[in-house]
Amino acid sequence: MKKITVLLLLALLLVPKAQAQDKGAGIVAAVAGLAAIGGAIVAVEQMKEQAELKATEWVLNYQPEMTSFSLKTLDFDGKKGKDMSATSLITYKIQEFQLAEKPELDGKKFVLFGFTSYGWVNEYGVDFSKVRWMIIDAEEWLNMMAVYVKTASSERDEASIKERLRNGKIVNRGVKERFDTTINFYKMEGDMYTVRNYNDAMKFVYNERTLGIYLKETQNLVQIGRDDIIKIHDFFYGED
Known part of the structure; x- marks a missing residue:
């Protein structure tokens, strides 16, 4: 709600006082427009909070050995409500830590994937029964990326x-070590795909700028953008 209040104050400040009496309707329209934007921001923030709550509940239920950890969404920032309804994957960064007076995030890292199905966001809110969860560590991510590189x-x-x-790190055109790209990805058109089996649960599908994960059980193709791949890889191997 604080964000809506700030937006309303901004609308009033943007309209000169001398024009306020003659353009009252314009002010109302501006305030209404900014209020709508503010409402959308709040809606996404609420979805983010719900998503983090459900992810935390999943960790508590299925990873009982984790007793001290941090959990943050990786991919909600900058997204609108309509973007979220089309999102096929929610990604969370998890890191364990040791209890202390001032704890530091210095423990083992994980990434939790929430694979969504059509209709997971609707007019009634978020339906988390349409989300399937998978957690990986740095070693599993490395295995996945090795197969991804073979596919790409x-x-x-x-x-x-x-x-x-x-x-090194994964960049848009391949794998880069220091200043050199040592593995180049295929330069493919938007309607071209290469496919490689990963395990009993999924296949990897490479398309220009994206990694597709085909879930065999649900027969859904989930896309991970190259930017998200870079962020996850940097989380596991690029951060101190």
């Missing part, structure tokens, strides 16, 4: 791929 490029030496991933 002609490189086939898995040991070499993993070594480059540990020392």
Whole structure:
């Protein structure tokens, strides 16, 4: 609600006082418009809070060994309500820590994926029964990215791929180590795909600028944007 109040005050400040009496209707329209924007911001914030609550509940139920941890959504910032309804994946960063007077996030890192199905956001709110959860650590992420690189490029030496991933980072055009791109991704058109089996639960589908995860059980194709891949990889291997 604080954000709505700020927006309303901003609307009043933007309209000169000398014009306020003659353009009362304009002020009302401006305030109404900003209030609508503020309402949308609040709605997304509420969805973010709900999503973090459900993710925390999942961790408490299925990861009982975690007794001290931080959990944050990775991909809600800057999104609108209509963007969220079209979102097929929610990503959370999790990191354990040791209890202390001033705890520091220095423990093991995980990423929790929430794979959504059509209709998970509707006029009544968020339906988390349409979300399937999967948690991974740095080693599993490295395995996934090695297969992703095989899907997106002609490189086939898995040991070499993993070594480059540990020392470098994934960028839009491939895998980069320091100043050089050491693995180049295929330059594909938007309607071209390559597919590789990952495990009994999923296949990887590479398309320009995205990684697709095909969930065999639900027969849903979930897309992870390249920016999110970069953020996750940096979380596991790029942060101190």
